[in-house]
Amino acid sequence: ILNVEQSPQSLHVQEGDSTNFTCSFPSSNFYALHWYRWETAKSPEALFVMTLNGDEKKKGRISATLNTKEGYSYLYIKGSQPEDSATYLCAFPLTGTASKLTFGTGTRLQVTL
Amino acid sequence: SQTIHQWPATLVQPVGSPLSLECTVEGTSNPNLYWYRQAAGRGLQLLFYSVGIGQISSEVPQNLSASRPQDRQFILSSKKLLLSDSGFYLCAWTAGGWGRVYGYTFGSGTRLTVV
Numbered sequence: 204i205l206n207v208e209q210s211p212q213s214l215h216v217q218e219g220d221s222t223n224f225t226c227s228f229p230s231s232n233f234y235a236l237h238w239y240r241w242e243t244a245k246s247p248e249a250l251f252v253m254t255l256n257g258d259e260k261k262k263g264r265i266s267a268t269l270n271t272k273e274g275y276s277y278l279y280i281k282g283s284q285p286e287d288s289a290t291y292l293c294a295f296p297l298t299g300t301a302s303k304l305t306f307g308t309g310t311r312l313q314v315t316l
Numbered sequence: 317s318q319t320i321h322q323w324p325a326t327l328v329q330p331v332g333s334p335l336s337l338e339c340t341v342e343g344t345s346n347p348n349l350y351w352y353r354q355a356a357g358r359g360l361q362l363l364f365y366s367v368g369i370g371q372i373s374s375e376v377p378q379n380l381s382a383s384r385p386q387d388r389q390f391i392l393s394s395k396k397l398l399l400s401d402s403g404f405y406l407c408a409w410t411a412g413g414w415g416r417v418y419g420y421t422f423g424s425g426t427r428l429t430v431v
Contacts, residue, residue, distance in 0.1 A: 308359035
């Protein structure tokens, strides 16, 4: 059984705070690690797909790092804004050609004024 | 550009009634198609996936079935709904095996409540 674990489960920060959360995944047979952002009443949106150990990707105030040897990825949000409030999911592709993803349970971020 | 449509957005159905959720993709051919469900307090769980017309793989034994009658159409069905079928259902597509590299594009989801 493949486990993708995310922590914390939820996070409540003030506007302007920087924050980060963790995704842990099996380090063997690594292919890629995906991050998605899921706002309430919308569909999940792909943020990053990371494939190389040591990779760092950035999109505006959001960035992510990857450590495939120890099996973790961090997602950072700098200067959180209320519009960053969402659930952040990481996902790990299973082997095979069907591109199946196993998702973590997500970190629910709430940013208040 | 590619788009994915999923309907209905919300559904309230009595226990024992049938279910049909539909998902269609435009602007691409031979996509991989997926049905995921998020039950209350749980993560996204893969229910079915399809790599071609008539090819359906089930990930977990359950009260649901899926069909792919056309290349860009994916249908989730049940003959008799259970209370435990309640949840948020998401359809997604990828360009074949490239989904592992480029990720999924999700539909807008269906909130199903079985009463």
